[in-house]
Amino acid sequence: MSEQSKKLPKGRSLWSDGIHRLAGHKLAMAGLVVIAAYFLLAAFIYISELCNWKISFLQWGDKIGREYEPPNAKNIIGTDFLGRSVLRKTIYGTKISITVAFLASILSIAIGVPLGAIAGYFRGAVDEIIVWLYTTLSSIPYILLILAFALVLKDKAINLHWAGLGTLELRGIASVYLAMGLTSWVGICRLIRGEVIKHKDREYVLAAKSYGCGDGRIITRHLIPNVFHIVIIDFSLRFVSFIQAEVILSFLGLGEKNSPSWGAMIDTARLDLPKGYWWEMTAATLAIFFISLALNVFGDALRDSLDPKLRIQ
């Protein structure tokens, strides 16, 4: 290596460049810390359940006081109608919300990105079928569609023996995230389709074809990495809407029944509120508020740092 070359700055990929920009954004980093805390908490609840740890603040079913005890020194956020700790319920609710939002996001990306890329790349009849499919889906009011899917999927079992996974029992939240994932890929599909249409006639795609890449390779290796920042940004913003959708579904009685979720908490608290028992509603709402705010702040910063067009500062 020559002397001169050592002086050259080390190259950064567009990705690491984006991450570098993001790291300088203090508010976004604070948001990331909050998001990470929620995720770690959810993961911790899973692990402690798997290992059968008896950790007191996760024992949400224990009766720890009188019914409807207002916030006090012993029970900071009070108790519910069975004398259970609202704090413990709120903490435990993280598990359901994060699980549902995460799996629904993954599912919608897994459906939306390939369909969008295929539609945008091949155009013609394939494009028309996919566009027809998603315009039809999106013409049905969103909540109605989720409700319909959730009701159909509820308490069914999906045979996954062909994949060596046994049977997936759709109890409780499984039908919720499947319903949300199966209905909400339209947005990302549309975005990816548009972006792929923009990119597919660029010269680097033609160049890749000219040295012998096939269609599958062009899509997976050349086009998707170039539009993937959209997926990341969409993921961070969509996550919020999934957390809220879970709340709505639980509120409508389609969610998890056997363990607390924020939606179920709001659902029960709704009847208590007129009686002046405000703490359960407040706790669940604040839990949703903080993760929504953190995800929104982080998502915006992510878009600013990953979208090349917004980079000029």
Next chain:
Amino acid sequence: MNNNGTLLSLENVSTHFFTADGIVKAVQNISLKIKKGRTFALVGESGCGKSVTALSVMRLVPHPQGKIAGGKIIFEEKNLLELNEKQMRNVRGNKIAMIFQEPMTSLNPVYTVGNQIAEAIKLHQDKAGWQAKEDAVEMLQKVGIADSQRRINDYPHQMSGGMRQRVMIAMAISCQPKLLIADEPTTALDVTTQAQILDLLDELQQQEKMSILLITHDLGIVAERADDVAVMYASRIAETADSKTLFANPLHPYTQGLLKSLPRLGFTGERLPTVAGIVPDPLHFPSGCKFHPRCPIGCNDERCQTIEPEIRYVAPGHGVACWHAQGYEKITDKQNG
């Protein structure tokens, strides 16, 4: 037809685009022969069909709107138009490679240049990742990028236009193709870099014994670099010859006009002569000879206005499509070829 010296021959190739406004006949009945180890230049104004001809050879005409409507593209005695997509992929990059006009956009921004050269190698050769990477370093060295061991980990945005074009060339020659199609390889580069890139192509052509199809609108480059030339006008070939003959004895009025409009050394004073008029709209080509509205002879000639001249060979290797070209009428179609 077994012609030992010929690597690629196009026989009556036509490529059409089906647009909302009608059929655009971007390439009509083009025939040309590229000989082994030689540089063939395709010259013409913007929009005359040069690039579409090149993309037709690669079978990369944008689909679904574009389609090769007819003809034969014979490469190493096989008709490329009869290959299936998989066989064609094996030709692309391996036997025929291509470099493009705009080096700033023809590399994928998310991968390092080494990664991209290695991809081209791995697609056609049974090589492990590290071998392909070593080859990529060697390729970068070959195209004159200093410190290639380190440069291989650079992203395209860290390189200048000239360097990116070198990387493109490295990718193109990484599988020792028989034919390199260079679609205006230097148009986007400044003059000094142009000369370097063309010198590099010359050098590589010597080393690899490959043929080059050079697409350009720069007659200076043609005069300097090309062995054979075809001048395209409005989707057809107007005149073709070896470059010495073409420059010394142009027969088609369009070629003559182009050569007259070149600045000469020591030329001062008045404006340069031009070819009057503009390139015809490909949706509404004029009847007869497509050049007749701009042609000093043809604009008043009824035959030029009604009947389109086919290309005829007035001398060995010197073909022209003009009713008024010297010797054109003496040749009947039977003698042609």
